[in-house]
Amino acid sequence: MPSDTGSESETFWENHYARLDARWGTTPNDLLVDLVTAHETTPGTALDLGCGHGGDALWLAARGWQVTAVDVSATALARVDAAASAAGLAGRVRTSRHDVTQTFPDGTFDLVSACYFHTPLEIPREQVLRRAARAVAPDGLLIVVEHGSVAPWSWQAGQDVRFPTPDQVLASLDLDQGWEALRCDAPERAATGPQGQRATVTDIAVVARRRGTPARS
Numbered sequence: 001m002p003s004d005t006g007s008e009s010e011t012f013w014e015n016h017y018a019r020l021d022a023r024w025g026t027t028p029n030d031l032l033v034d035l036v037t038a039h040e041t042t043p044g045t046a047l048d049l050g051c052g053h054g055g056d057a058l059w060l061a062a063r064g065w066q067v068t069a070v071d072v073s074a075t076a077l078a079r080v081d082a083a084a085s086a087a088g089l090a091g092r093v094r095t096s097r098h099d100v101t102q103t104f105p106d107g108t109f110d111l112v113s114a115c116y117f118h119t120p121l122e123i124p125r126e127q128v129l130r131r132a133a134r135a136v137a138p139d140g141l142l143i144v145v146e147h148g149s150v151a152p153w154s155w156q157a158g159q160d161v162r163f164p165t166p167d168q169v170l171a172s173l174d175l176d177q178g179w180e181a182l183r184c185d186a187p188e189r190a191a192t193g194p195q196g197q198r199a200t201v202t203d204i205a206v207v208a209r210r211r212g213t214p215a216r217s
């Protein structure tokens, strides 16, 4: 695991997780479940970018994926490790701490997932997501799920937030001809906040598959 990043992101997200109930975010995102179920082939290696408390990473591991769960918060990752051990999934979930604006896990993955990789801090977010796309192995899947509306319990509640369209999110990833876009839309879902509040929210879903290396003739 890399040493302390000392970054503003680390300070912010450490404070966030120190205050957050450890049970929040331990179940998978509904949309991630739908997207993986619809598009996955054989489970392989997966990178969960900004994994938080690891709901997605643990769900993927339970389905047979070998997951690298990355976050800038050591507190969040310690909770993921504990949950993975408790679920008998420690062998399938490897946590790795990075401020992904500074360092990024090595290698390529059959699935790279960035679910709600949002932060109130100014970071080069599009660059990070393009770096994430480059970490997808041939024939692998890239899943980007973003907020497309402001939930009443969001830090952005009450602000005039402009969201990109799904096409703009896809375009920002700068994927070339070596990719096939499988999904690019803005579904709605019923969501539950940290205090049990209920609301209908909009997500942005982008799924793309990196084409495999063409067979030699």
Ligand SMILES: C[S@@+](CC[C@H](N)C(=O)[O-])C[C@H]1O[C@@H](n2cnc3c(N)ncnc32)[C@H](O)[C@@H]1O
Residues within 6 Å of the ligand: 009, 013, 025, 029, 049, 050, 051, 052, 053, 070, 071, 072, 073, 076, 098, 099, 100, 101, 114, 115, 116, 117, 118, 119, 123
């Ligand atoms: C809005 S939360 C989403 C968490 C999780 N993916 C989910 O769907 O519940 C964003 C996550 O990204 C992480 N994060 C934010 N900036 C980061 C950075 N620069 N490097 C690595 N992780 C970061 C945060 O610690 C946090 O866990």
